[in-house]
Amino acid sequence: MAEYITSETVHFVGGMGTKAGLIGAGGGCTKAAWDASGNLSDFMNPTNGSYLVLVVSPNVTLTSIIGGTTAALYAVGAFVGVKIGTIVFANGFTGFTTARYEIIAVTDDQITLDAAYIGADNTDGDCVVGGAFNTLQNAIDSVDNAETVNRYIWTNKDETMGTSIIVNVSGTLAQDCHVFIRGYKTTLGDMDEGGLYYGGAWDAFCIKNNYTSLQINPNAEWVTFDLYNAARNGFVITSAHNNVHFCNFKIDNIATDYYGFFCSSSSYGWSWRNCSLIGYDTHARGIGGNFFRCFVDECYIAPLMTIGVYSQGAMIYVTNSIFETRVGGTGVYVYTYGEGATIDNCLFIGGQKAVQAREDGLYVIKNCTMYNGDSSVNGLVQINDPDATVAVYNNIIIMADTAGLAVKTYTSIGSLMYCDYNCVYSLTGALIHPFWDAGKGIDIPHVGNHNLFVDPLFVDPDNGDFRVKNPKVIFGGKPNVNQETTQMGCSFLNRIFAPTILSNNILPNTRPY
Numbered sequence: 001m002a003e004y005i006t007s008e009t010v011h012f013v014g015g016m017g018t019k020a021g022l023i024g025a026g027g028g029c030t031k032a033a034w035d036a037s038g039n040l041s042d043f044m045n046p047t048n049g050s051y052l053v054l055v056v057s058p059n060v061t062l063t064s065i066i067g068g069t070t071a072a073l074y075a076v077g078a079f080v081g082v083k084i085g086t087i088v089f090a091n092g093f094t095g096f097t098t099a100r101y102e103i104i105a106v107t108d109d110q111i112t113l114d115a116a117y118i119g120a121d122n123t124d125g126d127c128v129v130g131g132a133f134n135t136l137q138n139a140i141d142s143v144d145n146a147e148t149v150n151r152y153i154w155t156n157k158d159e160t161m162g163t164s165i166i167v168n169v170s171g172t173l174a175q176d177c178h179v180f181i182r183g184y185k186t187t188l189g190d191m192d193e194g195g196l197y198y199g200g201a202w203d204a205f206c207i208k209n210n211y212t213s214l215q216i217n218p219n220a221e222w223v224t225f226d227l228y229n230a231a232r233n234g235f236v237i238t239s240a241h242n243n244v245h246f247c248n249f250k251i252d253n254i255a256t257d258y259y260g261f262f263c264s265s266s267s268y269g270w271s272w273r274n275c276s277l278i279g280y281d282t283h284a285r286g287i288g289g290n291f292f293r294c295f296v297d298e299c300y301i302a303p304l305m306t307i308g309v310y311s312q313g314a315m316i317y318v319t320n321s322i323f324e325t326r327v328g329g330t331g332v333y334v335y336t337y338g339e340g341a342t343i344d345n346c347l348f349i350g351g352q353k354a355v356q357a358r359e360d361g362l363y364v365i366k367n368c369t370m371y372n373g374d375s376s377v378n379g380l381v382q383i384n385d386p387d388a389t390v391a392v393y394n395n396i397i398i399m400a401d402t403a404g405l406a407v408k409t410y411t412s413i414g415s416l417m418y419c420d421y422n423c424v425y426s427l428t429g430a431l432i433h434p435f436w437d438a439g440k441g442i443d444i445p446h447v448g449n450h451n452l453f454v455d456p457l458f459v460d461p462d463n464g465d466f467r468v469k470n471p472k473v474i475f476g477g478k479p480n481v482n483q484e485t486t487q488m489g490c491s492f493l494n495r496i497f498a499p500t501i502l503s504n505n506i507l508p509n510t511r512p513y
Helices: 031-037 136-142 492-496
Strands: 009-013 028-030 053-055 061-065 070-074 087-091 099-106 110-116 126-129 151-155 179-183 205-208 213-216 223-226 235-237 244-247 249-254 259-268 271-273 276-279 285-292 294-297 300-311 316-319 322-334 341-344 347-349 353-357 361-366 369-373 381-383 388-393 396-399 407-409 415-420 423-426 435-437 458-460 465-468
Touching: 009 031, 009 136, 028 031, 028 087, 070 087, 087 110, 136 151, 249 259, 276 285, 285 294, 341 353, 353 361, 353 369, 381 388, 407 415
Parallel strands: 009 151, 151 179, 179 244, 223 249, 235 259, 244 271, 249 276, 259 285, 271 294, 276 300, 285 300, 294 316, 300 322, 316 341, 322 347, 322 353, 341 361, 347 369, 353 381, 361 388, 369 396, 381 407, 388 415, 396 423, 407 435
Antiparallel strands: 009 028, 053 126, 061 070, 070 110, 087 099, 087 126, 099 110, 205 213, 458 465
């Protein structure tokens, strides 16, 4: 890394105007400077974002000040308007490490750096003050690890991925330091607050035809990284890197058998929020590899993926997300070691398995809607390890045919410790074996007494409207701590369709008993 900054830093990619950026930009500012300003034009060129001030040799002088120890750069009239906290890239000065430094004092003619220098004045280097990087890879390569303070990388530049992006920056678990890599479009401060520029799973869709159906929203505000069906993974983690967080990214046109994000070395504490991972064809994959204790929230992973999320690490939490998987595909394939997973409030469309519990650990699958799964062989929820322990409740599980299996313990068995308050149904008739123990060849005998085998009466599932009209399902969920009834399935579906709840004869205040 080429950075000597001990403050929290914000680094930009693209920036203003043409978003050209610069490979050798200063690249941003301290977090304190950004919080005080909040204006990109204070830190970069408004035409192309590449720099705020550029002074080349021999027009800038490296000098030593403050008792002959501290470094300063001197150029007459060059630094008018430069703000304290801006990052400068000092390059090629004899006796001074080429790196990025924080500006701690400013006059029109001189900037003082947070760095030591004892030596003669020299004019053999250049300085680039502020600006945005030209690519996300260059930003990642230029930023220090978050060893004692957080690092932020913010991009508004769509990119075509001619190569995989290597994520070689890391936070630290023991110090609770993080790297936040976030996309934005127009309003930088609105990246994770919701609203017009929000790129979450729900904004993947927009309501069409007078509030009667869902379609993919062409205006969802992700920053897009396009793989163009090339035979490569998108973002690659080849060594251990921890506490890295992606937000508002769309990884598009992922090729057959490749991932949008892939980790080959054990890495902890990753998260993806408000991201979209889109396959070019029916055999692409979303997130996979040796991620430990990671978090997937409000993501849209489609269409027709082979595997949406594949974890070989330990403990994964997936919530508020939408998966569309191909015939024979799996939404969340958890190959964890000893800790299990929680899958909460997700929508699974199609596929052979919505969730597969492949190793030992505790798996909790709750508040999900699973629709039209080809589950006659594997089960929409499959338990496939003798040491796996699974709880399944408050879900709507709809199979494609009567041979469908809502929950299956595979030949290696495993424990279904709790299975209740689920709505289980087939699109073609009465189910034969909704809960099946393949190891013993019998129906699982210890499921709860509150499962419903009724049609949830979705408003329009063919057009993506999975709101429930059956009052038995609306009020049939597991009671909360106040003993109030809850709805089975995804709760977000009511939220995004609230304006039309009455027009579809959904009566949320009418109990079936």
